[in-house]
Amino acid sequence: MKKFVNDVDDILKEALDGFGRAHADLVSVHHEPTFVTRREPTRKGKVALISGGGSGHEPLHAGFVGLGMLDAACPGAVFTSPTPDQMAAAAEAVENGGGVLFIVKNYEGDVMNFEMAAEMITCEQASIITNDDCAVEDSTYTTGRRGVAGTVVVEKMVGALAEQGGDLGACQALGQKVNGATRSMGVAFTSCTVPAAGTPTFAIGDDEIEMGVGIHGEPGRKRIKMKSADAIVEEMIDAIAGDLGGSGDALLLVNGFGATPTMELYLVYAAAAKRLESKGFTVARSLVGNLCTSLDMAGCSLTVTRLDDDLKGYWDAPARTAGLSRTAMA
Amino acid sequence: MKKFVNDVDDILKEALDGFGRAHADLVSVHHEPTFVTRREPTRKGKVALISGGGSGHEPLHAGFVGLGMLDAACPGAVFTSPTPDQMAAAAEAVENGGGVLFIVKNYEGDVMNFEMAAEMITCEQASIITNDDCAVEDSTYTTGRRGVAGTVVVEKMVGALAEQGGDLGACQALGQKVNGATRSMGVAFTSCTVPAAGTPTFAIGDDEIEMGVGIHGEPGRKRIKMKSADAIVEEMIDAIAGDLGGSGDALLLVNGFGATPTMELYLVYAAAAKRLESKGFTVARSLVGNLCTSLDMAGCSLTVTRLDDDLKGYWDAPARTAGLSRTAMA
Numbered sequence: 001m002k003k004f005v006n007d008v009d010d011i012l013k014e015a016l017d018g019f020g021r022a023h024a025d026l027v028s029v030h031h032e033p034t035f036v037t038r039r040e041p042t043r044k045g046k047v048a049l050i051s052g053g054g055s056g057h058e059p060l061h062a063g064f065v066g067l068g069m070l071d072a073a074c075p076g077a078v079f080t081s082p083t084p085d086q087m088a089a090a091a092e093a094v095e096n097g098g099g100v101l102f103i104v105k106n107y108e109g110d111v112m113n114f115e116m117a118a119e120m121i122t123c124e125q126a127s128i129i130t131n132d133d134c135a136v137e138d139s140t141y142t143t144g145r146r147g148v149a150g151t152v153v154v155e156k157m158v159g160a161l162a163e164q165g166g167d168l169g170a171c172q173a174l175g176q177k178v179n180g181a182t183r184s185m186g187v188a189f190t191s192c193t194v195p196a197a198g199t200p201t202f203a204i205g206d207d208e209i210e211m212g213v214g215i216h217g218e219p220g221r222k223r224i225k226m227k228s229a230d231a232i233v234e235e236m237i238d239a240i241a242g243d244l245g246g247s248g249d250a251l252l253l254v255n256g257f258g259a260t261p262t263m264e265l266y267l268v269y270a271a272a273a274k275r276l277e278s279k280g281f282t283v284a285r286s287l288v289g290n291l292c293t294s295l296d297m298a299g300c301s302l303t304v305t306r307l308d309d310d311l312k313g314y315w316d317a318p319a320r321t322a323g324l325s326r327t328a329m330a
Numbered sequence: 331m332k333k334f335v336n337d338v339d340d341i342l343k344e345a346l347d348g349f350g351r352a353h354a355d356l357v358s359v360h361h362e363p364t365f366v367t368r369r370e371p372t373r374k375g376k377v378a379l380i381s382g383g384g385s386g387h388e389p390l391h392a393g394f395v396g397l398g399m400l401d402a403a404c405p406g407a408v409f410t411s412p413t414p415d416q417m418a419a420a421a422e423a424v425e426n427g428g429g430v431l432f433i434v435k436n437y438e439g440d441v442m443n444f445e446m447a448a449e450m451i452t453c454e455q456a457s458i459i460t461n462d463d464c465a466v467e468d469s470t471y472t473t474g475r476r477g478v479a480g481t482v483v484v485e486k487m488v489g490a491l492a493e494q495g496g497d498l499g500a501c502q503a504l505g506q507k508v509n510g511a512t513r514s515m516g517v518a519f520t521s522c523t524v525p526a527a528g529t530p531t532f533a534i535g536d537d538e539i540e541m542g543v544g545i546h547g548e549p550g551r552k553r554i555k556m557k558s559a560d561a562i563v564e565e566m567i568d569a570i571a572g573d574l575g576g577s578g579d580a581l582l583l584v585n586g587f588g589a590t591p592t593m594e595l596y597l598v599y600a601a602a603a604k605r606l607e608s609k610g611f612t613v614a615r616s617l618v619g620n621l622c623t624s625l626d627m628a629g630c631s632l633t634v635t636r637l638d639d640d641l642k643g644y645w646d647a648p649a650r651t652a653g654l655s656r657t658a659m660a
Contacts, residue, residue: 002519002520002536002537002539002556002628003519003591003594004559004562004590004594004595004597004598004630005558005559005594005597006558006559006560006597006601011593011594011597012593014559014597014600014601015593015594015596015597015600016596017600018595018596018597018598018599018600018601018603018618019596019599019618021599021600021603021613021616022584022596022599022616022617022618023616055593056591056593058591058592058593058596059592063592078593189332189333190332206332207332209332226332228335228336229334229335229336229344230336232334254352258589258591258592259588259589259626259628260334260626261333261386261388261588261623261625261626262388262389262393262588262620262623263341263342263345263385263386263388263408263625264333264334264335264341264345265334265348266345266346266348266349266352266388267334267335267336267341267344267345267348268334268348269348269349269351269352270344270345270347270348270351271336271344271348273348273351283351286351286352286353287352288348288349288352290592290620293591293592295591295593296589296590296591296628298332298589298626300334318657320657325655325656325657326655327648327650327655327657
């Protein structure tokens with residue numbers, strides 16, 4: 001294993017210190033317990049959005065703390081759920097009279113710990129569980145479907161509504177609507193390597209790919225032989241579109257897992273847009289990049305969200321975070 | 331080799347088609363010859379900034395086309411110089427009465443082809459050659475020093491001045507000043523793999539790193555045994571600070587080469603900021619991310635630019651590109 005590490009036990013703290021310092025205009029990093037808060041003041045009565053999960057998926061979630069997205073994020077150790085005291089402390093820090101909305105990816109540890117945090121705090125609160133990964137039902141750490149890169153779409157759109165003054169019920173309802181209109185699927189060419197383990201999470205042949213992989217390297221639908229970009233993308237888009245149903249305007253997100261060159265992500269985007277349109281969708285909004293990563297895994301995921309005019313508006317609204325910026329442009 | 335590829339001969343065209351479509355609000359992609367232009371109209375008399383180079387370094391350069399940075403970029407095949415007809419066509423497309431400024435990384439093919447392009451066009455013109463890599467003098471494709479991630483800093487700052495109305499001479503002088511105040515050095519943990527070659531560019535042991543590597547996998551200063559993040563960063567910052575000289579406010583850029591997790595880049599940033607400050611610098615501006623990549627190489631480079639108030643202003647000025655956005659914030 002070759003990684004930029006001093007002591008494996010210190011990587012989260014050291015990385016967060018760097019993150020906080022590099023983005024001191026956007027975020028504040030807190031330790032013991034660990035959480036990241038938005039630096040820019042919020043309007044009194046704004047719903048406070050809090051997410052969190054294991055580290056190793058950066059920029060998710062701390063990279064989406066800022067204007068128009070999250071108020072706070074709670075990073076756990078690599079691929080490990082944060083603890084309830086983190087969410088409770090974050091809620092106390094950012095609650096501003098509008099209640100707290102937890103955005104939780106559907107992993108058993110995350111769900112359980114956010115539920116425990118909810119019992120520890122007294123302010124008005126609600127939760128959204130994201131489960132956009134249509135590759136498999138139930139998985140290594142999950143009952144039901146996994147929450148993956150579609151969570152970025154939920155955080156962006158709900159963040160916009162919260163910024164615009166939507167109340168807790170409206171924000172929760174929007175999050176559920178967006179999650180319900182979103183499907184994702186991933187493919188891995190290589191395994192990720194968790195620093196504390198020091199060896200790849202799974203073995204995979206030089207001519208094999210894992211179709212439907214999870215963002216911690218969990219097994220997908222099947223192990224198949226390497227094939228062309230178009231053929232890989234067609235299989236993923238067909239699975240997504242078939243499960244999602246409907247037609248019309250859509251957001252297409254191509255998410256790199258961490259080790260795939262940007263050039264390849266754009267090539268995948270071109271193929272995915274074409275295939276999605278052959279299924280009756282129109283690609284009306286796009287995002288390409290490393291948004292919900294899996295450490296150093298090579299591969300990518302595709303996410304599709306069905307859009308109506310409201311969702312387009314929330315997607316286009318201003319955001320200013322380390323991982324995603326949107327200016328108020330035409 | 332596992333990559334998202336259909337036909338190796340088509341990857342640049344397919345990736346650019348995806349890039350152009352995903353960012354249709356920002357750029358237009360032109361083929362035969364290949365170049366990318368800014369979508370947003372420019373003011374009459376604005377200096378047109380044009381860069382280019384081999385592909386595989388994305389977002390450099392096409393990802394920096396847009397308001398506040400480049401007017402056009404000319405992508406060559408992977409790690410291959412673009413041809414003079416590309417630069418000439420780009421110049422013709424974007425020249426708007428203020429002349430053309432070519433920003434060229436110091437590689438023999440790039441320099442020669444931009445010089446040939448300069449002879450093909452009749453408008454007022456000037457060039458900046460970037461050579462910020464202080465790892466080695468002369469290299470596989472270079473006489474003198476290589477131009478690497480510091481080019482992003484040049485493109486950002488000169489782009490701001492051009493947007494603000496600086497004339498061709500002032501833009502060229504600023505580019506030379508920024509380049510002269512900038513030093514970079516890289517380290518590789520793994521090789522990149524050029525798609526057309528299909529095998530890694532260089533071999534490296536499981537316990538070895540290439541200190542001072544170039545962005546095409548060119549040899550650096552030495553092959554050394556893996557060591558701690560702090561020790562690697564200290565060696566790089568000491569080389570950079572020693573060569574750059576001076577003290578005071580600085581920009582610190584931590585650039586991922588393509589396969590290094592974001593979490594590690596922030597850990598490197600924390601170590602680099604600390605070491606740089608021990609050398610008498612104050613980190614006044616920061617950028618962390620994959621800006622000038624080397625396909626799927628693991629590793630990163632550090633870039634330091636000495637700042638004065640003018641340069642801070644150009645760095646902070648608005649930019650709206652696929653690879654770098656800056657809103658007009660406090």
